[in-house]
Amino acid sequence: MAHGTPDWGLVGPKRTTYGLDDVGEAAVRLGSPHLFDRRGDCLHLTDFGDGIGIWQFGSSGAGSGTSLVTEHGRQGAYSVGLTAGSTLNREAHMWVLLPYPVHSLCGLEFSFALDGSTAYFESRFMWYTGGEWCRARVRFDMANQRLEYYNALGGYTIFADPVRARAAMYCEDTMKIVMDLARHEYIRCIFNNVRFDMRGMMARAVGSVLSPSLNVDIWHYSVAANVSEGYVDNVIITQNEPVYQG
Numbered sequence: 001m002a003h004g005t006p007d008w009g010l011v012g013p014k015r016t017t018y019g020l021d022d023v024g025e026a027a028v029r030l031g032s033p034h035l036f037d038r039r040g041d042c043l044h045l046t047d048f049g050d051g052i053g054i055w056q057f058g059s060s061g062a063g064s065g066t067s068l069v070t071e072h073g074r075q076g077a078y079s080v081g082l083t084a085g086s087t088l089n090r091e092a093h094m095w096v097l098l099p100y101p102v103h104s105l106c107g108l109e110f111s112f113a114l115d116g117s118t119a120y121f122e123s124r125f126m127w128y129t130g131g132e133w134c135r136a137r138v139r140f141d142m143a144n145q146r147l148e149y150y151n152a153l154g155g156y157t158i159f160a161d162p163v164r165a166r167a168a169m170y171c172e173d174t175m176k177i178v179m180d181l182a183r184h185e186y187i188r189c190i191f192n193n194v195r196f197d198m199r200g201m202m203a204r205a206v207g208s209v210l211s212p213s214l215n216v217d218i219w220h221y222s223v224a225a226n227v228s229e230g231y232v233d234n235v236i237i238t239q240n241e242p243v244y245q246g
Helices: 023-029
Strands: 041-046 056-060 065-069 079-084 091-098 105-113 118-128 132-141 146-150 156-160 173-180 185-191 194-197 204-207 213-222 228-239
Touching (some): 041 091, 056 065, 079 213, 105 118, 156 194
Antiparallel strands (some): 041 228, 079 228, 105 173, 105 228, 118 213, 132 204, 146 156, 173 185
């Protein structure tokens, strides 16, 4: 029985091959890391197959460090190791500075691995508008198995409890947050197979005259007096995300 359509048109079904109306599916089949939640237009994406590229790294505490590693990934040969130290701030982080986008809904997605000494894995947006400094953060609390967001008052508020993840050697957990940069509002968080509607939850904003810019960060924290190994892969930053929550 005839099925599918040719890639170069929408008519003329064939018996032996399937056409692809969804070009995103074709991209994933060719190896794109944009496979978890395909909404939004990409500002930046990487599976670190070409190295660390435009990303920058930092860490704090005894035993801490960051590296490009040839294991622990979500796909492909590489991932980034974020080893959080046992003293000082007990963290390792990575960040990228991007051209300031047109105001829209922007997303940050990444896959990660953590160990039993992880305190938090945290995703961050920080943007300057020319009049304000805005900060949005969502973190996974490993010990309590829950999600928290950085609120308008500068503290953390629980919005999902419980949320399950386990210590693993490979990047088998994925988190995505979507922000409305114009309204300083959280839109949604996707954690593995569960989606959380965050509309009405507001980010932190204070006055600033610095020029417009956008920073996107990923942070890994250890529990006190422990060194914790974490890994990150398939990082995707998007704009023009839909409001649709399904």
